[in-house]
Amino acid sequence: MKAYLMNSKRLGEIYNLLYQHFGPQGWWPGESTEEIILGAILTQNTSWGNVEKALAQLKGNNCLDFEKIYDLDTALFAEMIRPAGYYNIKAKRVKNFVQWLYDQYAGQLGRLESVSTDLLRNQLLSVNGIGKETADSILLYGLGRAVFVVDTYTSRVLVRHNLIDDQCDYEQIREFMESNTEENVQLYNEFHALLVCVGKQFCKPRCLCSKCPLDSIPHASLDNIA
C-alpha cells in the first residue's frame, strides 16, 4: 500500500475516534467574521480564556467592529485587549490588518470573496503580525477557504502518534494534512478543532496522558517526547 493511502487511512481513523469522543466542535467560537479574525490574532501564543476576556471588553466598548478599530487610538485599543497578553504588540497587529483591509479592499470584508485563496494567503502573510497559522485561521474559519490550520496542538498530536517527524515545519505539516484528507472546508474545520480539543486535554508538553481517545493509535515512546 502506498504511503499516502496508509496516512489517509490513519488520519481517517483519528478523525473518527476524535469525532466519536468529542462530537462536533462547531468552530470558530465567534459570532461574526470580524470577531473570528480578532480572535485569531489575539490568541497568538495565548490561552483562549484570556482571549475571551479581551473580546468581551471589546464587545462592551462596542469595538468589535473594524470601522471603529480603524479610527481608534492604538494605545486605547491596547488597553481594551490587555487580558489577552502581549497587548501592545497585538494592538499594532490588529491595526496592521485593519489598515491592510482599508488600503486594499476599502475596509470591506465582502470584497475578499472574489480573491483567490492563494493570493489572499500571500497578502495576509505580507501584513506584519500575521504569520502562517493566523493567516490560515482567518482563511479557514473566517473566510471559509479550504486551508488546513496547523498549530502547536496539531503538530504535537501528529508527532506523538508517529504520523510526522518532529522536525517537520509548518508547510510540511499543512501539506501532509491537505494531501491525506478530502479537500473540504467543513472537514478541515472540524478536524483541526478536534485536534486542539484532544491536545488540550490529553497531549500536554511533558507527559503522555492516559485515557486519551487516541490510545489505540500507535504512540511515540516517552523518549521521543520533547
Next chain:
DNA sequence: GACCAGGCACATC
C-alpha cells in the same frame, strides 16, 4: 514559583 497557553518578528551568529 514554575510552567503553560490555538505565534510572530527581529537580531545575531
Next chain:
DNA sequence: GATGTGCATGGT
C-alpha cells in the same frame, strides 16, 4: 538557515 529573545496576562 538555525537559534535565541522579547512580547505579557492569567490559570493550574
